[in-house]
Amino acid sequence: MNFKAELLVAGASGVLCHNLVFIHGEWHMHATSLLKLSAASFAAVAAFEAAYQGLSLASALAASGEICSTYLSCLFASMVIYRTVFHRLRHFPGPALAKVSKLWHVARCLDSKNHLLLERLHREYGDFVRTGPNELTIFAPNVLPTILEGPSNPFSKPAWYDSLQPYIGLTNHRNRKVHERHRRVWDHGFTTQALQSYQAQIKVYARQLERVIADNGPKPISANECFCWFSFDVMGQFAFSKSFNNLRDRKLHDAIRMIHSGMSLTGPFTPVPWLIRIGFENPIAGMARDLHRLLKWCSEQMDERIERNVDNLDISHYLIQGSAKRGTLHEDQTTLYGDAIGMIVAGSDTTASTLVSLFYRLVQHPEHMRKLQEELDTAGDVEDFTVLQKLPHLNGIVNEILRLYPAVPTGGLRETPPGGANICGRFVPGNTIICAPRYTLSRLDSCFERPTEFVPERWYRRTEMVRNKNAFAPFSLGRYNCIGKNLALAELRFVTALLVIKYDVSFAEGEDGKFVDGDLMDQFTATPGRLRLVFRERK
Numbered sequence: 001m002n003f004k005a006e007l008l009v010a011g012a013s014g015v016l017c018h019n020l021v022f023i024h025g026e027w028h029m030h031a032t033s034l035l036k037l038s039a040a041s042f043a044a045v046a047a048f049e050a051a052y053q054g055l056s057l058a059s060a061l062a063a064s065g066e067i068c069s070t071y072l073s074c075l076f077a078s079m080v081i082y083r084t085v086f087h088r089l090r091h092f093p094g095p096a097l098a099k100v101s102k103l104w105h106v107a108r109c110l111d112s113k114n115h116l117l118l119e120r121l122h123r124e125y126g127d128f129v130r131t132g133p134n135e136l137t138i139f140a141p142n143v144l145p146t147i148l149e150g151p152s153n154p155f156s157k158p159a160w161y162d163s164l165q166p167y168i169g170l171t172n173h174r175n176r177k178v179h180e181r182h183r184r185v186w187d188h189g190f191t192t193q194a195l196q197s198y199q200a201q202i203k204v205y206a207r208q209l210e211r212v213i214a215d216n217g218p219k220p221i222s223a224n225e226c227f228c229w230f231s232f233d234v235m236g237q238f239a240f241s242k243s244f245n246n247l248r249d250r251k252l253h254d255a256i257r258m259i260h261s262g263m264s265l266t267g268p269f270t271p272v273p274w275l276i277r278i279g280f281e282n283p284i285a286g287m288a289r290d291l292h293r294l295l296k297w298c299s300e301q302m303d304e305r306i307e308r309n310v311d312n313l314d315i316s317h318y319l320i321q322g323s324a325k326r327g328t329l330h331e332d333q334t335t336l337y338g339d340a341i342g343m344i345v346a347g348s349d350t351t352a353s354t355l356v357s358l359f360y361r362l363v364q365h366p367e368h369m370r371k372l373q374e375e376l377d378t379a380g381d382v383e384d385f386t387v388l389q390k391l392p393h394l395n396g397i398v399n400e401i402l403r404l405y406p407a408v409p410t411g412g413l414r415e416t417p418p419g420g421a422n423i424c425g426r427f428v429p430g431n432t433i434i435c436a437p438r439y440t441l442s443r444l445d446s447c448f449e450r451p452t453e454f455v456p457e458r459w460y461r462r463t464e465m466v467r468n469k470n471a472f473a474p475f476s477l478g479r480y481n482c483i484g485k486n487l488a489l490a491e492l493r494f495v496t497a498l499l500v501i502k503y504d505v506s507f508a509e510g511e512d513g514k515f516v517d518g519d520l521m522d523q524f525t526a527t528p529g530r531l532r533l534v535f536r537e538r539k
Ligand code: HEM
Pocket: 170, 171, 172, 183, 342, 343, 346, 347, 348, 350, 351, 354, 406, 407, 408, 411, 412, 413, 474, 475, 476, 479, 480, 481, 482, 483, 484, 485, 487, 488
């Protein structure tokens, strides 16, 4: 075969591979293998050129380069034409490059500010925006209940949830039946009785936090660090019956640094699960290595907990018991590790970031701090969680913060069922990935009066200011909703009450809190910017 014919075959193979193979199904789990296959194919073609066409090594390599790039150019050209001209989502508006590749999104998210990018896209393109070849971001107020709510809701979790395979716990199951079964095991750890025992732990750690603040006196203190120490220690207690001793040692545990480094990958790379898999399976970069160290550390916590007998019942107790009863403790190892990661990441960073935003807004609005102090001063026993649960201003503040700063700002992607679905009045084809960004939805003018303002009263006295509550789902909805919701709310209420009743809080000198918003990063969970505060005991 002459060289021109070889190039022709290579080009035709590229087009056929796209149309017969890659266009169907999911490929992210094979990304590393495909990369290796490409390198092997290059070598094989070069060997063929040397052996059968009698070329020197250098010419064989050059010929192989030309053949392989012809194959790849035709493969990608076919993809581009298909995605821009023939794709089922071609009628939805969006940035031109987004139609072609999700790499566009990676390039735009390198600063981990996907929440702001999506807000800009909403302003430019409207309620339905094509943000990827096969992805729509939907800003219609009722999108969250449509894609999440209801026992027979047909929307599923897309490829992104495979990122940590094989460490797949409750937070990542894509198979509905497996998730349902596993959730029933987790439910034992979240009964009213279990929550009461966790509440006692919240008190212990909130008091430790208060001690740290008292010892610091009226000097500036990092709210980011303090709340992280607290949420991480208390989560260690709920999850494994042990503290990670951040509050005792008054410094960040190495694991928190690993979480933040590992999660920083999710900011830019969430849009491209195949790239996450390549990074995850080939951890050459520092952040990917930190992610692996974090996974190892979480797995060790679970292994150590399995070995250790504890008196009180923590979440792990129910998970370990569940597997032990079925006699599958060994087989369930990676699920238990996945759950360990889920508990630590889902339960600690979310609460810490919410507390940072909450204190930022309270200090920015001293009138609300005073109103809250008055409410707490006359509330009776503020150590009683049922009392806190009923305080209108406290709960208004917590809700308003979860609205303005949802701890999962844009994450929680879903996929339409194979037959497609009607979403907020428009038909969306099957197997389309749907992003419904809480950050933008809960700031929609059509749903909330004065949407960017901090108005806690909208949740009790000024309820007309909530025009459409469907846009507010900080803990998600439906079968995959946050199992830790009541625990998180108890933590938020108690820590806020304990500190606000005792202290007048202000910004540290030279600060106005602008970094909290300005440097907020969307890394699946929200990471607010720096906040330094001063706590002065109330007279
Ligand atoms: C302010 C605090 C918190 C917020 C705003 C929050 C929010 C969320 C959201 C939005 C989801 C759905 C994610 C998705 O669709 O992929 C979720 C799931 C989850 N959260 Fe939370 N969370 C918080 C605290 C906690 C705590 C304290 C725990 C304690 C264990 C926890 C455990 C979980 C778990 C296990 C899931 C997965 C549930 C499932 O898929 O069945 N979260 N959370």
